[in-house]
Amino acid sequence: xxxxxxxxxxxxxxxxxxxxxxxxxxxxxxxxxxxxxxxxxxxxxxxxxxxxxxxxxxxxxxxxxxxxxxxxxxxxxxxxxxxxxxxxxxxxxxxxxxxxxxxxxxxxxxxx
Amino acid sequence: xxxxxxxxxxxxxxxxxxxxxxxxxxxxxxxxxxxxxxxxxxxxxxxxxxxxxxxxxxxxxxxxxxxxxxxxxxxxxxxxxxxxxxxxxxxxxxxxxxxxxxxxxxxxxxxxxxxx
Numbered sequence: 001x002x003x004x005x006x007x008x009x010x011x012x013x014x015x016x017x018x019x020x021x022x023x024x025x026x027x028x029x030x031x032x033x034x035x036x037x038x039x040x041x042x043x044x045x046x047x048x049x050x051x052x053x054x055x056x057x058x059x060x061x062x063x064x065x066x067x068x069x070x071x072x073x074x075x076x077x078x079x080x081x082x083x084x085x086x087x088x089x090x091x092x093x094x095x096x097x098x099x100x101x102x103x104x105x106x107x108x109x110x111x112x
Numbered sequence: 113x114x115x116x117x118x119x120x121x122x123x124x125x126x127x128x129x130x131x132x133x134x135x136x137x138x139x140x141x142x143x144x145x146x147x148x149x150x151x152x153x154x155x156x157x158x159x160x161x162x163x164x165x166x167x168x169x170x171x172x173x174x175x176x177x178x179x180x181x182x183x184x185x186x187x188x189x190x191x192x193x194x195x196x197x198x199x200x201x202x203x204x205x206x207x208x209x210x211x212x213x214x215x216x217x218x219x220x221x222x223x224x225x226x227x228x
Contacts, residue, residue, distance in 0.1 A: 033216070041220070042202065042218055042219065042220035042221045043202065043218040043221075045216075045218070091155070091156065093156075099161075100144075100146045100158045100161045101158075101216065102158070103148075103155050103156040103157075104155065105154075105155040106155055
């Protein structure tokens with residue numbers, strides 16, 4: 001079946017602009033995660049959605065970052081007033097039960 | 113607090129040699145354990161997982177891992193590596209519970225470089 005889909009695959013933006021990154025999880029997966037991976041670094045947790053529960057936003061680095069998940073499915077990560085340090089690969093993953101998250105291919109964000 | 117430590121940031125090894133990538137975690141409750149692999153310029157792929165049952169878990173591409181509760185470890189092993197195993201390997205832990213999804217805690221990764 002279809003895996004986790006992220007769009008766009010690449011995004012180049014200018015400093016100060018807002019960007020939206022989209023994630024389509026696997027159908028039926030109740031958990032959805034956003035991570036950030038910088039060059040040569042591990043995975044940095046950003047936000048976690050589980051069903052209808054309040055999301056765990058503890059990983060969002062600043063109030064410029066926000067995310068929502070509509071109808072328990074598609075999620076959008078928004079970064080306002082982008083900065084150069086926001087440049088990274090943004091990964092989305094979804095899971096159901098204890099099966100281990102399935103990851104999308106990521107969105108590579110470059111802030112000039 | 114829950115944490116994951118991958119003890120080696122880089123592991124160079126010759127082709128056909130055995131390899132062990134080490135992972136230790138800290139948690140006071142039952143856990144689910146995962147290893148993921150990220151090939152160059154690709155996304156993360158689940159290699160294997162431990163949820164319950166046998167402590168020796170076999171995954172894809174000839175990898176296996178053993179859960180050691182007393183040592184809080186989940187080391188990844190392969191008896192004979194190939195050039196194509198060159199990749200970044202990530203260990204991850206979540207506090208378990210039947211039917212529950214939990215936020216994963218990730219190690220910083222181990223870069224495996226297989227040389228001819």
